Every structure is written in structure tokens, then in C-alpha cells.
Amino acid sequence: MSDSDKKFILIVDDSSTNLSVLSQALKTAGYKVRVAVDGESAMAMLEKCALDQRKTPFPELILLDVQMPGINGFETCRQLKANPATRAIPVIFMTALADAQSKIEGLSLGAVDYITKPFEQEEVIARVNIHWRLKQLTDNLEQQVTERTGALQQAQVQVVQQEKLSALGQLVAGVAHEINNPLSFMVSNIAPAKEYLAEITELLSLYQKHYPEPASDIAIKIEEIDLDFVMEDFSHLLDSMRIGTERIKDISLALRNFARSDGDTATAIDLHETLDSTLLLLKHRLKNRGPRPAIEVIQNYGELPPIKCYPGPMNQVFMNLLANAIDALEDAWEKDQRSLKITINTEVLRESAIVRIADNGLGMAEEIQQHLFEPLFTTKGVGKGTGLGLSIAKQIVKDKHGGQLCCKSTADEGTEFAIELPMQV
Template identity: 50%
Template structure:
């Protein structure tokens, strides 16, 4: 005996396709009384037209009908991506084994032979609707679990990359910091000592206006007047260089800032500037192109509660991609052509509706609509093998939208450039 699920828990639209009015009346009344929504078609052609307007949850399909028969109707439905998932139960007077096999091979889920027993029809319809709903729920769960697994994998990759990069940069910054602090701290003392020594030389010159031929020759050889003029410049250049290295060390520490379990207040502009500094070597001119110009248009932003290390990774991925795009767009163009329309990256920040907005735009070749639709997909990349992993923008989107509840979007016009917009709630 076939189990009949509780009718009250099963709903759906059932399309009955039959050219016999008495069959339509009996089946419609039976299913309608059980709580199902009913639609009727008297031929295969009308059924296909009706399904185009409204998709049923299950189809009861006769075989022998005017026009296209039930087998042809089933074949067309199963060939259509939009309708192939709809369960079809054949309900026909054909009781031979060959017809049953053909029906099942075409994709039907069941086969009822006329004359039928109303309760059997109700039980089979209820069972297959429940199976269809369970299948849909299972597919949705599989899709959700796959998305969660992908997100988890991206998170692990992101954490590993940031941990390795952060440790490396923090170590470099620490190693730089100690010797440069010694140099910068001693430059002023060196300047004072040199001033004292030059003062003593002047005092000797006053006390011994005729130092003798040997000293006169040595003073001429070292050009004391030029030394007096140039030595302070050298010391000032050394101090400026030391201050620059100190600034680089500080930027490295900002970029590699470790994230705790809770969000921290962060200066967005410091994060962007530290990232640009790390990428400075890639912005310089090379054999293929002149230097890339970075244009900063910063608004007065408040500090943002966020995970600084992760946001810095987003800036790094987007800026590195912009440089890659400009390198690619420079191929085949002369320096003169590029200088007429310089390679540039424009970074604009603003605050609007409780969101900090960061725009990073380049003037490279842009991308097609088809590419733009896929750039945030896991493992999708347009770069050559070995250069791109297809993870950077996928990770960036996860950091912005899932971790920070913000939004990462892309606007691009082929031949004009690409703009990425990061929005972080304040």
C-alpha cells in the first residue's frame, strides 16, 4: 500500500493535460478538494503555451491527444532548461510495457493507467510533489553549503596570506627601524661636531695667519671653502634620507598592522598611503612606459571601526590590479603617446549616508561587460598562467561585504578605464 503524505502539508499548482472532459472533471475535483491549485489544458500545444505564462509544480499528462501527443510534449518540456525540472506523471490508457518504458526514458516520474482510481492519483501527485520540494530544498542546501565552504576557503587563504605578509613586513620594518634610528639620531650630533671643528680651524687661521707652505698646499687641495659650503648640504641630504626611511618603516608597520578579534579605529588615508608606498617601485617608469601618476583627492574622513590589516589587503589587491591593467594597456604604445595621455590612478574618498566611500579609478583599457560580470568570481582571472590566481578580488569582496557589511562594486567602460568603489559603514 502506497503511503499518502498529509495533504495539508503539500501545496502546489498542478497542470492537467487531457482532451477528455470527463477525465479533466474528475481529476480536477479530486485534487481541488485536497487543496491543490488546478490548471487545465486540452492539448499538448495549449499546455506548452500555458506553461510559458505560468510554471506549474507538477504536470498530469495524457498521451493520446490531438496535435502533438503526450510523448512529444514531455520531450519538449525536458529539453527546455526552464521547464525540465517539473515532475511529469503520465496518465493514459496505454498499458503496454513499451509505452511505460518510453515515458520513463523521456523523463517522466510516474505512469498511471486509465481507468484510474482517484485516491491513487491523489497519493501519487502528493508523493511526487513532496519529493520535488525535498529535491529543491536539498539543492538549495547544497548550494548554500558550497558557498559557505568557498567563503571558508577564501577566509583561510586570506588569513594565511595576511599572516605571512604581515610577519614579513613587520620583520623588515623592525630591522630597518633600529639602524635608521641610530643614523637619524646621530646626524644632528655630527652636524654640531663639524661646526665645532670648523670653528677650531677658523680660530687657528686667526691665530696663525701664516700656517706655512705645507698647510697652505693641503688647504688648497681639499678646497676648504667648497667643503664648508657642501658639507652641510650632504648632512641635510642624509637627514632627509633617514627621515624618508623612517616614514617608509612607519608605513610598513601601518600596512602590516595585525587585526584583533574586534574592530579598531583606523585612518583610511594612512592605509591607502602605506599601500601606495609599498607599491611605489611598480609605479616608477620602466622600459615600457613612463611613471604612473597617482592622484589623491581626499575628503575629511573620520576614523573607521574596521579590521585595518584586511582593508589594507583590499587596497593592495585593487591598486595592484590597476597597475597591471596600465602595464598591459601601455604595450604597443610609444612613450610620447603615453605622455600625451599619462597613465594614472585616481583615488577619491568621501563620506555619504554614514558610509565612507573610496574610489580607485585607472585610465587603462577597461573591460568588457562579460568580464566585468565575472571579476569577483572565485578563481576567475584574465591574467596569464602564473601571474594571477583569481583569488584577489574574490577575497576583497568577502572582506568588504561579509566582514565589514559594506559594498564593493566595479564600473568599467571598454577603452576608457575601470573604477572600483569601496563603501564601508561608519
């Protein structure tokens, strides 16, 4: 066994004889040993471990004498257990104090065992072996719990994501389908209506040519309705209806694109069209709302080839990031009425498509950014967020597309999310 693989035991005792005897016995038993002659030295050593655990790892176990100069063993143990970095290290007290009260005090401070002096080397080795093994089992159990908890959270996020996509897809597809029926009727009838208007206008012109002096009641009616204005404005009304139906058609197409059900099939798509469709669906939130001005969207699109990805899930990613950016800007407006802006940049970098979505909102503190992608973590108020959006988005980008979703934020300056998608999935 190499020296780096040996279990590290710290012995704290003011007796050089005890240190020498215990060190030799533990080294013979296969342990790596470090020693400290008092509580202050031990705490200083552990502080050094905390600064660089790769070079100086924390001990697996501490043998701690009770009666020492300076701070005694009880106080040293109290400080160890008060520090989150050293709280989990097992402590075995070594002392000549055999009364029950001393043992109770030591164990109540968090020690795992008590060895009475003078001690037998075999007993010390046996107790150290037992508690080292218990610590390993505890560490392994905690790691398994952490891994299982993480796996369970990921599974829950996947289920929620699939259910949300399925329910939203069905709803949006149904709405788009219902819109298409009356929309098709309107679109197909506007062109004939304009033709009929042109024919009626032509016929009225012929009447005016051949009967320049109509009957008095007809002349009165022509003047009442302002026939020339009606004929001209009627054409403008039909043009407005055509523009309106084209907008509805674009919205319907955006809904269909957003609700694409081919989530299990990778398809080469234009990410710019996907971004535009998402912005169209969010247009009502980008407009001015009461005293809040409209949110400016700057689209700096680079040259992107069609990217092979899963359209439905990617739509969800863009929708979540843009909606979050709008939320952040609304919060910023309430604080200081700043101008509101979202910037979208796209480019190809290192064989990957990069999409950056940035806002000039309030930004986030570092401690918040560290937990940003954790399931159920949210900074929004009750009823305003589930804490699953960013977690689902990262899972879609990383696990489903083999890409990366990163966040860069500066307090009071804004936040940028960068999506990196490999050119091939």
C-alpha cells in the same frame, strides 16, 4: 490553505474529459491546477512563467499526455528537458500506449513516471503526491547543499584571510623591525656628522686665514681634491642622506601600519593616512616601467573624521583594490597605450564614510561583474591571481565592518570600487 500556497500542477491533454476529471480530482486533493490542450500551449504557458515567475510561477509537476495534435508528448518533454529553466520540473506521462518501448522512450527523455490510460483517479493522486513530495525533498536537499557549500566557502575564505594576515603581518613587522635598527643608527648620526663638518670647515677657514701660503705639497693636494667643492658637496651629501633616511622611516612606518596586528580591536583611524601608506608601499608599481609610463594617482580627499574600524583588515582591502587597479591599467597599456590614471575620492554620505577607487582601464563585461566577489573566481592568468582577493575584501567590509563593497564597471572605460563604512562599527 490560501490559493497562493497550493501546489501548482500543469495538466497537458487534448481530451476535455480527461482535463475536467483530473482537474477536479487534483483540486479536491489540495492542488492548484492549470491546463493546456496541446504541447504548443503548454510551452507558451511555461515561457510566460519564465518572464515573470513572481506573478506566474513554474508548475511543481506536469501531467503530460503522449498522443496529442501538433507536437506530441515525447517532443514536448524533450523541449522541457532541453531548457535549463524547466529541466527540473518532474514530468509524468499519461498514455494508452502500454508497450515497453513507449515507456522506455518516455523515461529516457527524463520523465519520472508513467500512468496508463484509462487511469484511476486514486492512482493519479497517489503518484502525484509521491512525486511532488520527492521534488520537495530534492529541492530542499539542493538548497541545503548550496547553503552548506556557501558556508564552507566563506569559512575557507576566512581561514585563508586570517592565515594571510597573520603570515603577512609577521613578515612585514619583522622586516620593519630589522630596518629600524640600522635606520636608527643612521638617523642619530647624521646630525652629529653635520656638526663635525661645520667644525672642520671652521677650522680649515682658520688655517687658511692664518696660513694663506701653505706648503707646496699641501697646496697641490688642495688643488687635487678641489677642497672648496668637497666641503660644499659634503654638506649636500649629508642632506641627501637625511632625506633618504626620512623616506626609509616613512616606508618603515607604512609597513608597521599595514601589519597592525590589532585585527580584533576596532580603532578610530584616519583612512587618508591608511590610503597614503598603501600607496607608498605600491609606489614601485606606480612608477614608469620600461616603455609603460608612470600611473597618475589623483587623490580627491574630502573631510573624513576618524573612522572606527579594524586597521589590519582595512589595510588589506585597500592594498587589494589598488593592486587590482594597477593590474587593470597595465593590461590596458598593453592593449592601446592609453594614459594611466587612478582616482581616489573620499566623502561622508548618509552617516557613512565613502571611499571610491577608480581606474581608467579596460573595464569588465556584465557577466564577469556578476561573479566578481565569488571565492576562487578570477580573470587573471595562471599564477597571477588566486580569486580570493575580492572575496576576502568584501567579507572584511561587509561582515567585519557592516559596510558595503560595490563595483561599477563600463567596458573600455574603467572600473570603480566603492567602499561604504558606517561611522560606527
